[in-house]
Amino acid sequence: MLTTQAQIFSKARKEAPAEAEAISHRLLTRAGYIDQLASGIFSLLPLGVRVTQKIEAIIRQEMAALGAQEVLLPALQPAALWARSKRLDTMEPPLFRLTDRHDRTLVLASTHEEVITELARKNIESYKDLPVAVYQIQTKFRNETRATGGLLRVREFQMKDLYSFHRTAEDLQAYYDKVKQSYIRIFEQCDLTVRAVEADSGSIGGSVSHEFSIAAPTGEDKVLFCSQCDYAANLETQARAAATACPRCGGNVTVKACIENGHIFQLGAKYSEALEALYTEEDGTRQPLLMGCYGIGIGRLMATIVETHHDDRGIVWPTAVSPYDIHLIVVHQSIREAAQRFAEQASQYCAMLIDDRDISAGQKFAEADLLGISTRVVMSEKTEEQGVIEVTQRATQEKSLVKPDEFLKQFT
RNA sequence: CGGGGUGUCGUAUACCGGUAGUACGCAUGCUUUGGGAGCAUGUAGACUGGGUUCAAUUCCCAGCACCCCGACCA
Numbered sequence: 001m002l003t004t005q006a007q008i009f010s011k012a013r014k015e016a017p018a019e020a021e022a023i024s025h026r027l028l029t030r031a032g033y034i035d036q037l038a039s040g041i042f043s044l045l046p047l048g049v050r051v052t053q054k055i056e057a058i059i060r061q062e063m064a065a066l067g068a069q070e071v072l073l074p075a076l077q078p079a080a081l082w083a084r085s086k087r088l089d090t091m092e093p094p095l096f097r098l099t100d101r102h103d104r105t106l107v108l109a110s111t112h113e114e115v116i117t118e119l120a121r122k123n124i125e126s127y128k129d130l131p132v133a134v135y136q137i138q139t140k141f142r143n144e145t146r147a148t149g150g151l152l153r154v155r156e157f158q159m160k161d162l163y164s165f166h167r168t169a170e171d172l173q174a175y176y177d178k179v180k181q182s183y184i185r186i187f188e189q190c191d192l193t194v195r196a197v198e199a200d201s202g203s204i205g206g207s208v209s210h211e212f213s214i215a216a217p218t219g220e221d222k223v224l225f226c227s228q229c230d231y232a233a234n235l236e237t238q239a240r241a242a243a244t245a246c247p248r249c250g251g252n253v254t255v256k257a258c259i260e261n262g263h264i265f266q267l268g269a270k271y272s273e274a275l276e277a278l279y280t281e282e283d284g285t286r287q288p289l290l291m292g293c294y295g296i297g298i299g300r301l302m303a304t305i306v307e308t309h310h311d312d313r314g315i316v317w318p319t320a321v322s323p324y325d326i327h328l329i330v331v332h333q334s335i336r337e338a339a340q341r342f343a344e345q346a347s348q349y350c351a352m353l354i355d356d357r358d359i360s361a362g363q364k365f366a367e368a369d370l371l372g373i374s375t376r377v378v379m380s381e382k383t384e385e386q387g388v389i390e391v392t393q394r395a396t397q398e399k400s401l402v403k404p405d406e407f408l409k410q411f412t
Numbered sequence: 413c414g415g416g417g418u419g420u421c422g423u424a425u426a427c428c429g430g431u432a433g434u435a436c437g438c439a440u441g442c443u444u445u446g447g448g449a450g451c452a453u454g455u456a457g458a459c460u461g462g463g464u465u466c467a468a469u470u471c472c473c474a475g476c477a478c479c480c481c482g483a484c485c486a
Contacts, residue, residue: 014436014448015424019479039478092484111486145413145484152486159486202485211486220485263486297486331446362447369447380446390446 002347003324005355005367008032010045012367022218024306025150027315031370033302033323040147040155042299047371050323050351051302052158056137058189058320059160059296062182066175068133068162073115075139079105081114085274092203093143108141111204113271113293116163120289121277127167129279130289131175135162137298149218151303152259158298166290167281169268176208176266179294183212183262186296190305191318192261195232197223199263204293206267212296213258216307223258226251259304264294309395315372316395325350325411327373331361331380339379342389342404349411369394377407 010032017036020026028034033048044052063070079097082088088095088107096108109115116134124132140159147154162179166172180196187194192214201209213223213232222235228251235255246253269288272278278286302321309316317323326346330339336356343354353373355364368376378390388401 011437012448013423017478018424019418021479036478140486142485146480146482148480153484154486157486161486260486295486300486329446333445358445360445360447360449362445362449364448365446366448378446382446 001351002343003353005353006357008046008353010035010047012370020150022149022152022303022307023310024152024218024303027306027310027370027372028150028303031315031372034151036150040144040153042151042154042156044299047323048302051317051321052298054321054323055190055298055301056160058186059137059298062186063135063160063162066133066162066178066182068135068164071119071134071136072138073109073112073119073136075109075141077107077109077115079107081118082107085114085117085271087114087203090203093145096141096143110140110142111159111293111295112136112138112161113163113204113267113291114275117271117275117277117289117291120163120165120272120291121275124165124277124279124289126280127282131164131166131171133162133164133175135160135294148220149303151299152218152220152307154299157300160296160298162294164292164294165272166292167279167287169290172266172268172290172292173208176264176292179264179292180210183264183294183296187212187214187261187301189320190301191320192305192308194261195223195225195230195258197232197234197258199234200236201265204263204265204267205270206265208266210264211260212262212264214261214304214308215256216259216304217257218307219257219259221258221260222255225254225256227254228252259300259307261301261304262294262296265292267291267293310372313366314370317372317374318395319374322372322374323351324353324373326352326375326377327368327371328352328354328356328377328379329361329364329368330354330356331364331378333358335379335381335384338384342379345404346408346411349408 012032013030016026016030020029032045035043079088095110098106100106137160141156144155164175184194194212194214196210197213199209199211224233224235226246229249231246231248268290272288272291277289279289281287306315328343330336339356343352346352372394374394376392383390389404390399390401392399
């Protein structure tokens, strides 16, 4: 996979739009990962799509490990379905509504408990069908009163939402705990330090719920962290603003601004009772399915990574989500052909973006710093003479001169 | 939805009740090429609608758009 920078649809910019304030919004826009169409509505440009696909790959792998099967549910849904779960007029933020040509009211779904419960009703008939889990990565619409911080809170976004169905509360609890651990692994693979925080379940409902908080200056939540145990609590729900010691272990606590990046819920029978999603037990009785739901916002996760992984020159992608494995910078036009040969060889093993534009070296370096691809390879007349390439890690700026073959070994 | 703010070339900005300027970008040419190069030429702009005025991009009103604070969330 080989792409030249001249081909890339978007352009790196020196300036961010004046209205962009959040650092992730500024950098992702300047570097050409995203483009704002309207308040809280963004296009993902080719670079943004690539990062998103990396994140999704990490998530899909974890979903597979949880035994969850992928589905794709409709975003456009009849309002009548939401009336049955009693959420049509109580959702917060409210649903986007529209009317079709037959004057029927439809909604753009902000979450998918209703649809998945309907599907469960049709497909889960016996205790022998349980437990089962399905997930999707799909567009959500939220009629927010105010979009903020670029991708941090938007009105249309991709969410990974997982739903699980169980016979017993114990089984739901066990699966919930597995998902919680899986979520922590997902965030850790994105090089994020995450804490699962006991949370309010809001308009989704249910009894037990955790949100996944990542400390970042732009965060909207205030989370109390214990420095000695893994206790963490959202100050909003705990009303413990005055607390100076951990309620669990007595350790020192700190309050940090956090971004909420995922939220998981034990819904129990809330939706299955409302929508009569029942299954037959061993003793022949009809029982409501016990349900859990688990969400991660993909775009917000990408923005959170930028919020926590950047420097004054630009984005610093963790290797796992870098849009390309290697950013090859060809300093001198005289070695373009040699660079091309190396690039073709390398691109058999990894995804490479090659910048061989006939512009100043400084501009190429500056844009490479802005784009934030995790590994940079520089080829110049000097390195050609020595038969080496210069390899730089974006995160550390550490440079090393290595032989091309040696370098490529790590990818094979 | 309450409060506040801002609308000037593609982007960032300046000035102004009477001819709208700069930088970047973009285009062309020449010179450049290890940290957002230089010169030259060119390109392109006052959110919309009303009002005040001899004259409005500038002042006033309304609408629209965007941003920020609050409430809510992935």
